[in-house]
Structures are given as structure tokens and as C-alpha cells.
Amino acid sequence: MKSTIALCLLAGAVCTVRAQTTPPAKTSSADSLLNAMSTTADNEPVIATFKASRLIFSQTTETVKKGNLNFVVIHRFGDIGGSAGGGKTLWGLDNSSDIFIGFEYGISDKLDLQFGRSKFEQLLELGLKYHFLQQTADDAMPFSATIIGKTGLKPYSVTTNVFKPYTNRLNYFTQLVIARKFSTNFSMQITPSYLRNNLPFPYLPDNEKNFFVLGGAFRLKVTKRSGIVVDYHHPFSSFRSSNNTTTNFYDPIGVGWEIETGGHVFTLNLSNSQAISEINYLADTESSWGKGQFRLGFTISRMFELSGRSKNKY
Amino acid sequence: MKHLLILLAWMLPHQADGTLFACKNAKVSLYSKAPLEDIRATSATAASVYKATTGEVAFNVPIRSFKFQKSLMQEHFNENYMESDKFPNATFKGKVQSLPDLTKDGTYAVKATGDLTVHGVTQNRTIDGAFTVKGGAVSFNSEFTVKCVDHKIDIPKLVFQKIAESISVSVTATYIKN
Numbered sequence: 340m341k342s343t344i345a346l347c348l349l350a351g352a353v354c355t356v357r358a359q360t361t362p363p364a365k366t367s368s369a370d371s372l373l374n375a376m377s378t379t380a381d382n383e384p385v386i387a388t389f390k391a392s393r394l395i396f397s398q399t400t401e402t403v404k405k406g407n408l409n410f411v412v413i414h415r416f417g418d419i420g421g422s423a424g425g426g427k428t429l430w431g432l433d434n435s436s437d438i439f440i441g442f443e444y445g446i447s448d449k450l451d452l453q454f455g456r457s458k459f460e461q462l463l464e465l466g467l468k469y470h471f472l473q474q475t476a477d478d479a480m481p482f483s484a485t486i487i488g489k490t491g492l493k494p495y496s497v498t499t500n501v502f503k504p505y506t507n508r509l510n511y512f513t514q515l516v517i518a519r520k521f522s523t524n525f526s527m528q529i530t531p532s533y534l535r536n537n538l539p540f541p542y543l544p545d546n547e548k549n550f551f552v553l554g555g556a557f558r559l560k561v562t563k564r565s566g567i568v569v570d571y572h573h574p575f576s577s578f579r580s581s582n583n584t585t586t587n588f589y590d591p592i593g594v595g596w597e598i599e600t601g602g603h604v605f606t607l608n609l610s611n612s613q614a615i616s617e618i619n620y621l622a623d624t625e626s627s628w629g630k631g632q633f634r635l636g637f638t639i640s641r642m643f644e645l646s647g648r649s650k651n652k653y
Numbered sequence: 654m655k656h657l658l659i660l661l662a663w664m665l666p667h668q669a670d671g672t673l674f675a676c677k678n679a680k681v682s683l684y685s686k687a688p689l690e691d692i693r694a695t696s697a698t699a700a701s702v703y704k705a706t707t708g709e710v711a712f713n714v715p716i717r718s719f720k721f722q723k724s725l726m727q728e729h730f731n732e733n734y735m736e737s738d739k740f741p742n743a744t745f746k747g748k749v750q751s752l753p754d755l756t757k758d759g760t761y762a763v764k765a766t767g768d769l770t771v772h773g774v775t776q777n778r779t780i781d782g783a784f785t786v787k788g789g790a791v792s793f794n795s796e797f798t799v800k801c802v803d804h805k806i807d808i809p810k811l812v813f814q815k816i817a818e819s820i821s822v823s824v825t826a827t828y829i830k831n
Binding site: 370373374376383386387404405407448476523563564599600601602642 | 673675677700701702709711712713717722723724725728729731732733736738739746807809811812815831
């Protein structure tokens with residue numbers, strides 16, 4: 340800023356001197372004044388780090404803007420290969436391992452409220468998402484950060500009958516999403532998360548109630564309105580490590596293609612996790628890419644503008 | 654920044670002999686009329702300079718300053734259509750053909766010829782406008798259309814019904830004499 344002022348002053352001084360010697364300065368003083376007046380602020384926020392509030396597994400730093408309602412439908416089919424896949428199930432299309440229907444409503448431009456329901460474990464979830472750091476164009480703030488808090492309730496006893504104290508049905512999830520838009524085409528995020536299941540899930544001996552998870556995801560635009568997305572999570576849980584002899588757990592890995600068409604964002608993906616909600620897939624991903632237990636999935640998100648800002652103003 | 658402007662404003666009269674008009678809060682509105690949707694957007698932070706002795710006129714509007722009814726439209730406008738990270742400003746730099754006498758009250762229709770740069774593509778245009786002088790206050794307004802195709806702004810087939818091929822632009826600037 341200081342150097343800009345100095346430069347402008349210098350330029351101004353030169354102009355004045357020249358103006359004295361050659362009265363009608365040809366290169367216009369109009370131009371230099373215009374340039375001085377229209378210096379754009381370089382601390383502009385970086386917009387559209389991601390196009391949707393969700394990638395494959397993860398949520399992004401993007402929140403739903405004030406008064407908007409995002410309607411999300413996510414689907415995961417059955418195993419493409421392995422014993423449950425193959426031609427007899429039309430490579431998994433006959434089965435749905437999970438279906439998620441969700442709503443996200445923007446309370447302010449930075450805060451949204453979300454509700455969703457999964458087929459997997461009949462999980463109901465209610466959450467808040469707050470975008471508290473915004474990446475700026477001048478890198479004064481080099482990344483965006485959002486915090487998500489969710490409470491999940493499994494109202495029905497599906498896989499276990501130890502739901503007696505009602506609190507056993509509750510699960511809690513917290514995630515920090517740190518993202519950076521490196522260029523117009525490439526955005527990446529890392530997501531440290533913490534999951535708490537009041538009743539260990541799956542309900543097996545030695546399973547942990549609490550564990551940390553570290554995830555990462557990116558979007559690489561290939562065309563102007565579509566691109567590749569990759570999503571990965573690793574739970575730090577000794578029960579879920581590879582030396583567990585009774586049950587095998589795998590890290591959720593997903594690859595997809597994201598297409599944006601105005602109000603809709605579609606994602607077509609392949610992933611090994613059966614479940615859609617973080618509360619389910621972080622705790623229980625027992626299917627492996629290596630055994631053909633990956634599936635086709637899709638996400639449709641549609642943004643509705645509920646409270647039109649006063650139209651007369653524009 | 655303000656100090657710099659004041660300084661410049663103070664320095665400029667010496668070379669311009671009080672014939673330079675400047676405005677840093679010019680209003681630029683966009684209007685797209687399409688079968689499915691009418692879209693409006695406004696910026697109130699465009700800058701403009703007019704030099705009365707030579708007829709040079711210049712406008713500059715930051716693309717990010719346009720405000721839309723719908724936040725998603727605003728994002729798409731910047732991200733998909735105007736690519737405001739690559740092309741942050743739209744400008745017009747030209748010359749008014751027959752110089753109006755701005756010392757007398759009245760409305761003076763003028764034609765300005767020059768370069769209109771939108772989305773990084775420059776087109777030579779002649780744009781109709783009018784100066785209004787009322788009690789010594791000088792303002793300028795103009796309405797013209799910008800064809801998306803002329804400035805390489807692609808509209809995908811899928812949203813063709815929502816976005817017009819040519820956008821109406823209206824500009825209003827109230828000048829301060831320097």
C-alpha cells in the first residue's frame with residue numbers, strides 16, 4: 340500500500356512536471372485518475388472454493404447462504420463385484436446400501452442448520468455448520484475454515500437390543516474443515532474429525548466409543564462446470580486397524596465426477612463405504628475396494644432461494 | 654487510499670485547469686430478460702472520469718461489486734460467466750465525439766466511441782449517452798447492450814432459457830468537478 344502511494348505520488352509528480360513543459364499532456368490524466376480511483380481491494384474473499392456443500396463423503400467449507408434451502412439426495416448402490424455383486428444384482432444396481440435425504444438451511448451467510456435421515460441404521464441427524472474463516476485473494480488469510488457439529492439419533496434398535504438407556508441411541512460428530520482454493524481449477528481440504536458413539540458401533544467387544552479421524556479431499560475441475568473429486572478418511576482407532584482378527588475395517592475411499600448445472604450439483608461416484616452419514620461410515624466401513632466391494636453412488640443437490648432478497652433493490 | 658485521492662484531486666487541477674470530472678460511485682445495472690427468468694444486478698462502485706477539454710471519457714467497474722437478488726446467481730456470474738478472478742474489471746475508454754458545453758444547464762445527447770472491455774475481450778463500440786447539467790452539477794447516463802458472444806462469455810445450452818444472449822447495461826454517473 341505504502342509503495343503504491345509512493346508510486347502514484349511519483350507518477351503524479353512526473354505528470355505535473357510534464358504538464359508544465361508540454362501543456363496538453365497527450366496520455367490522459369483522465370486515465371491515471373481513473374486507475375487511481377478504481378484500485379480494487381485485494382482482500383476480496385475467495386468465492387466458490389467448492390461448488391456444493393458436499394463432495395462424496397465429506398462436507399465442504401461451503402455453507403448454504405442466508406435464506407436458501409439446499410435439498411440433498413444421496414444414494415449408494417450395492418457391491419459392484421465380490422460375492423454380493425456381479426450380473427445377478429446388475430452389478431449392485433438392484434441393491435441400495437444407503438439412501439440419504441437431507442435439508443440444509445442458511446440461517447446467515449456463514450451459518451446453516453442441517454437435518455438428514457439415512458436408511459443405514461435409520462439414523463436421524465441434526466447439525467450446525469459455521470464458516471468462520473474466509474480465504475482472501477491477497478492470502479492475508481490463506482485458507483477457509485468451517486466447523487460442523489452433529490448429533491445423530493438411531494431411533495430403532497436394528498443391529499442390537501442394548502438400546503435400553505435411551506442415550507445409547509445418541510451419537511456425536513464434530514469436524515473442522517480447512518480448505519484452500521489453490522487455483523480456479525483446484526481446491527483441497529483436510530478434515531480432522533472426532534466421533535463419539537454412546538453405544539460402540541458396530542456393537543462388538545473391545546470397540547471404542549470415541550475416536551479421531553483424519554480426512555482429505557480435493558476437486559480438480561476438468562471442464563468449466565465439471566471435475567474430478569476424490570475423498571479419503573482414516574479413522575485412528577486400534578479396533579479398526581488391520582490387525583483386528585475378527586472384523587476387517589477399511590478406510591473409506593471415494594472417487595467421483597462432479598457436474599454443476601446452475602441450481603443443481605450432481606456427483607457420480609464409486610466408493611467402498613456402504614453408508615453416507617459420517618456417523619455411520621467412519622465407524623463402520625467393512626467393505627474393501629480390493630475385494631470388489633465398491634459401489635456406484637450419486638449425490639444430487641438442489642438449491643432453492645426461499646426468501647428472495649428485496650427485488651426492488653436491484 | 655482516501656488521502657491519495659485527495660492528494661491526486663489536489664494535484665490534478667493544476668494540470669487540468671478544472672476541466673476534469675470524476676465520479677467514484679457510478680451506478681452500473683445489468684438486466685437480462687430470458688424466457689424463464691429475468692435477472693438484474695447492480696454495482697454502485699464504478700469509477701468514471703471525463704475530461705471536458707478533450708472529450709476523453711473512461712469507466713471502470715469491478716465485476717465483484719455487482720449484487721444480485723440470488724446469492725447463487727452472483728456466484729455463477731463471477732465464477733462461471735465473467736471469471737472475475739481472471740478479469741476483475743470491465744472498462745470503457747473512449748472519446749465523446751462532439752463536445753457539449755457543460756457550463757450551461759441542459760441535457761446534451763452525445764456519442765462516445767472507444768474500447769469496451771468485458772471478460773478480457775475488447776470491442777470497439779460507439780455508445781449513445783447524455784450529459785445532464787443542472788445547477789452546475791454534471792451527470793452522465795447511458796444505456797446499451799452487450800452481447801455475450803462478442804465477449805466470449807459462454808452460456809451452456811442447459812441454461813439458455815434462463816440467460817439472455819444480450820444483456821442490457823445502464824450506467825449513471827454524477828461527477829465531481831476537479
